[in-house]
Amino acid sequence: MTGITVPTSRSRRPLVILLCAGFISVLGTSMSELALPWFALGTGGGTSHAGVVAFADTAPYVVLQALSGPVVDKWGARVSCAAGNALAAVALGAVPVLHLAGALGFGPLCALVAVSAMARGVADCAGNVLLPAVAERAGVPLARAVALSAGAMRGGLIAGAALAGVLLSTVGVTSTLAVTAGAFAVASVLVMSCATATARRPATAPRAGGAPGGYRAELAEGLRFLRGDRLLLGIVVLIAVSNLLDQAFSAVLLPAWVKAHLDSPQALGLITGTIGVGTVAGSVAGAWLGPRLRRSVTFRTGFLLAGAPRFLALCVCSTLAPVLTVSLVAGIAGGLVNPLLGVLQYERIPPRLQARVLGAVKASAWAGIPFGGLLAGLAAGSVGVTAALAVTGLAFLLTSLVPFVLPSWRAMDTSPAPAPAEVRCAGSG
Numbered sequence: 001m002t003g004i005t006v007p008t009s010r011s012r013r014p015l016v017i018l019l020c021a022g023f024i025s026v027l028g029t030s031m032s033e034l035a036l037p038w039f040a041l042g043t044g045g046g047t048s049h050a051g052v053v054a055f056a057d058t059a060p061y062v063v064l065q066a067l068s069g070p071v072v073d074k075w076g077a078r079v080s081c082a083a084g085n086a087l088a089a090v091a092l093g094a095v096p097v098l099h100l101a102g103a104l105g106f107g108p109l110c111a112l113v114a115v116s117a118m119a120r121g122v123a124d125c126a127g128n129v130l131l132p133a134v135a136e137r138a139g140v141p142l143a144r145a146v147a148l149s150a151g152a153m154r155g156g157l158i159a160g161a162a163l164a165g166v167l168l169s170t171v172g173v174t175s176t177l178a179v180t181a182g183a184f185a186v187a188s189v190l191v192m193s194c195a196t197a198t199a200r201r202p203a204t205a206p207r208a209g210g211a212p213g214g215y216r217a218e219l220a221e222g223l224r225f226l227r228g229d230r231l232l233l234g235i236v237v238l239i240a241v242s243n244l245l246d247q248a249f250s251a252v253l254l255p256a257w258v259k260a261h262l263d264s265p266q267a268l269g270l271i272t273g274t275i276g277v278g279t280v281a282g283s284v285a286g287a288w289l290g291p292r293l294r295r296s297v298t299f300r301t302g303f304l305l306a307g308a309p310r311f312l313a314l315c316v317c318s319t320l321a322p323v324l325t326v327s328l329v330a331g332i333a334g335g336l337v338n339p340l341l342g343v344l345q346y347e348r349i350p351p352r353l354q355a356r357v358l359g360a361v362k363a364s365a366w367a368g369i370p371f372g373g374l375l376a377g378l379a380a381g382s383v384g385v386t387a388a389l390a391v392t393g394l395a396f397l398l399t400s401l402v403p404f405v406l407p408s409w410r411a412m413d414t415s416p417a418p419a420p421a422e423v424r425c426a427g428s429g
Helices: 013-042 047-056 059-067 069-075 077-100 106-138 142-170 173-193 215-228 230-261 265-292 295-306 308-316 320-348 351-366 369-383 385-405 407-413
Strands: none
Touching: 013 047, 013 077, 013 106, 013 142, 013 173, 047 059, 047 106, 059 069, 059 106, 059 351, 069 077, 069 106, 069 351, 077 106, 077 173, 106 142, 106 173, 106 351, 142 173, 142 265, 142 320, 215 230, 215 351, 230 265, 230 308, 230 320, 230 351, 230 369, 230 385, 230 407, 265 320, 295 308, 295 320, 295 385, 295 407, 308 320, 308 385, 320 351, 369 385, 385 407
8 A cells, every 4th residue: 555654663573573584584495405405315316316306496496586576566575475484384394294104206305395495485585675674664774684684694594504414413304304394484473473564665565456567567677677777787797606606616616625635524514614604793793884884895895805715715725724714704704795785786776676676686696506516516527626716716806806897886885866755554565
């Protein structure tokens, strides 16, 4: 509903609830990324089955991130987020139930995993739209809210991986999947209890109708907006390339370096954990310092430190201590950069287009991830791990220099004109 002003008092409760829901949902996602391939391996499938299951857990998620914007606009962000998490819980919860009943084949397993991934894609697209509303309701600066959200997500990734490892070794994969499904169910309940009086933002309200031409026209409208904003388009391309290189690093090159020089799985966990802890620390620092920092300087410096040094350190080091130091610095720098990117997107995308454009942005950013490990494996097999690290590190360095060169990136320090205010009844969507 529009044209109706409903007075609201400030409350941080919806923001706290949304952050908790995001943390728990990402925790479930992180657990599923480990538990599902393990389940496929442990139930008679080989590595090819595990690979197919892992693909079914990621590819539909990416696709639905890009395509679900008009759906979120129609049903409202809160309902879409809660329903997506609930459907993910049902689909994933059916896996251990059917397995224990002896009725789960490989085809149905992949189908249930794909449904869960699609549901999470819709839920996360909607959650992105909810954040500015609850931040406004709480009276919290958007930069601070985005940084807190980024920290919660990173914390969920770290906690989910650790929890999955503990549960897989203690209670088994079936119970682990049940706990994972429960995490999505809890996130759904939290989202539905959140934002009953959120700030008045049109993007979170259900829409009676869309752009002329329906779903495809609405989707095309979001893509046209993205193509027309040179800064946002540059961000999408930059993050897509860096995510591909990051996946090459984490999935193949880092494990291969650890195997060759340290031969210790504990060292691999320590390096990845250090990066994660640094990212959380950077996000927390960004929550308080972000509004005071000059964006272009923070982004350029942070992106430069977050990427290429990790690759290059492995090229010249053969011991753990210097690699951990570089990993911590890179994590902190990345933690400062990620919230800044979120704020830029929220500021530049009109509220009525946020579901469509933010979904397309995230899907595009994830597009190269499935290919990162594949390309790294081919490169390492052809020229060796050190040479592959040098090539990918140089590619990351060149990517990091783009914001220093292209004039469109100067717009980071310029706030766009605000869109005309639209209000709605509190509690819709």
